[in-house]
Amino acid sequence: MSFVKSLLCRECGREYPIEPLNACDFCFGPLEVRYDYDALKRVMSRERIQKGPLNLWRYKDLLPVEGQNLVDLNTGFTPLLKADRLGRMLGLNHLYLKNDAVNPSYSFKDRVVAVASTKALEFGFDTLACASTGNLAGAVAAHAARAGMKAFIFVPADLEQGKMVGTSVYGPTLVAVKGNYDEVNRLCSELADTYHWAFVNINMRPYYTEGSKTLGYEVAEQLGWRAPDHCVVPAASGALLTKIWKGLTEFAMLGLIGEARTHMHLAQAEGCSPIVTAWKNGWDVVRPVRPKTIAKSLAIGNPADGFYALKATRETEGVGVSVPEHQVVEGIKLLAETEGIFTETAGGVVISALQELVRTGAVKRDDVTVAYITGNGLKTQEAVLDLVRPLVIEPTVSAFQEAMGGR
Numbered sequence: 001m002s003f004v005k006s007l008l009c010r011e012c013g014r015e016y017p018i019e020p021l022n023a024c025d026f027c028f029g030p031l032e033v034r035y036d037y038d039a040l041k042r043v044m045s046r047e048r049i050q051k052g053p054l055n056l057w058r059y060k061d062l063l064p065v066e067g068q069n070l071v072d073l074n075t076g077f078t079p080l081l082k083a084d085r086l087g088r089m090l091g092l093n094h095l096y097l098k099n100d101a102v103n104p105s106y107s108f109k110d111r112v113v114a115v116a117s118t119k120a121l122e123f124g125f126d127t128l129a130c131a132s133t134g135n136l137a138g139a140v141a142a143h144a145a146r147a148g149m150k151a152f153i154f155v156p157a158d159l160e161q162g163k164m165v166g167t168s169v170y171g172p173t174l175v176a177v178k179g180n181y182d183e184v185n186r187l188c189s190e191l192a193d194t195y196h197w198a199f200v201n202i203n204m205r206p207y208y209t210e211g212s213k214t215l216g217y218e219v220a221e222q223l224g225w226r227a228p229d230h231c232v233v234p235a236a237s238g239a240l241l242t243k244i245w246k247g248l249t250e251f252a253m254l255g256l257i258g259e260a261r262t263h264m265h266l267a268q269a270e271g272c273s274p275i276v277t278a279w280k281n282g283w284d285v286v287r288p289v290r291p292k293t294i295a296k297s298l299a300i301g302n303p304a305d306g307f308y309a310l311k312a313t314r315e316t317e318g319v320g321v322s323v324p325e326h327q328v329v330e331g332i333k334l335l336a337e338t339e340g341i342f343t344e345t346a347g348g349v350v351i352s353a354l355q356e357l358v359r360t361g362a363v364k365r366d367d368v369t370v371a372y373i374t375g376n377g378l379k380t381q382e383a384v385l386d387l388v389r390p391l392v393i394e395p396t397v398s399a400f401q402e403a404m405g406g407r
C-alpha cells in the first residue's frame, strides 16, 4: 500500500486514476501524482526514513510505487561532498557537490528510471522505451536488463559515442533518429499511441519525474535535515529543478526539515537556453529554440516542464544563468582539477553557472550552496580530448629527464 491518491491535472485540477497517462483530456495540461499528505504527516519521521536502505528507496513512501517488487540497481544516496578547494577558489565557505555521476549508469537519470520502470512492471508492461538526450538511454537500457524487460531506445543520431556504447552494451533496440531531441520526442509521442510500451518520459512521465524529488530529499538529509540556501541545477526539460524544489517543500510540509527558503538557480548552456531566455525577459511562456550546444544532455529546445521550472526559479528568487559554450569545458576542468570529480558537459554548465552566481553576488560567501553534478565525464570524452597531451618517451630514465627538461 502506498500514499498515492490519484493523478491531478496541474492546470485545471481534474483528477485521474493511477494509469499510464500524462496529459489531461480536457485542457491537455500535464498530470502530476497526488499523495495523501494527511496520512503521510501521521507516519513520516526522520527515523522511518533512516531505517530504509541506503539508496533512493529509503524515500519509497513519497514515491508512486505500490508493492515490494522494485527495480533496484542501488540507485541514489550518492555522496554529498564538501568542496573546500573549489569553494576557496570561488570564495565560498559552505559549498557542496551532489555527485550523482556515480549512479549505476553514471547519471541522475537512474533515479527517474528506477521509479518509472518499477511502475511499468506494476502496470504489467513488458517493454520500456524512451526518447533520450543520452543519459536516459543508458538508464532505461540498464533498468530494462535488470527487470528482464525489452527496451526500445530512441536518440538523436549525433549522440556522443560514450552514450551510444553505454546504452548498447545492455542489449536494447537502439534507434538513432536523424534529427534533434525534439524531433525524436515528437516521433516517440506518436509511437506511444501505437505501441503498448512504457515510454518512461511520455506515458509514464508523471511517475518518472517523481524520481527527481529524491535529489531534494537526499541533500536535505545529508545536510543534517535542512534545506540549503542555494541549489544550482542544470535544466533540459526542467523537470529536475521543478522536482528538487517539490522534494524540499514536501519535506518542510511534513515537518522533516524547517521551512525551505532555498533559491533554485537554473543553469543552461547558451546554445540551448530557452528557459533562461524566458527568465531573463520576464516571459510567462518558454519559447522553443533550435538547440546548438556542446551540452547535448541538456539539448531540449522545447522543454516539457519549462514553464514549471521557470515558475519555481521565480518563486524562490533564483537566477537563470546561460553559460557561454566555451566555458562549459572550463567548468569541467575546474571541477576535475580542484575536487577530483570528472563530470560531463552538464556538470561543466553547473560549475560555470555557479561562478557567475558568485560573481554577480547572488550566492554569498557564507551561504550553504549545493551544485548538482548530474552526469559522468567518461560519457562525453569528445568534449575534453584536447586535454590529452601526455609526454611520449622511450622507456629510459634519460628520455624521461629530457622530456621533463622541456617543461
Ligand SMILES: *Cc1c(COP(=O)(O)O)cnc(C)c1O
Residues within 6 Å of the ligand: 107, 108, 109, 133, 134, 135, 136, 234, 235, 236, 237, 238, 239, 240, 241, 297, 298, 344, 346, 347, 374, 375
Ligand atoms: C537529463 C539531464 C539533465 C536535465 O534533466 P531535466 O529533468 O530534463 O531538466 C541534467 N543533467 C544531466 C546529466 C541529464 O542527463
Ligand SMILES: [Zn+2]
Residues within 6 Å of the ligand: 009, 010, 011, 012, 013, 014, 024, 025, 026, 027, 028, 029
Ligand atoms: Zn486539465
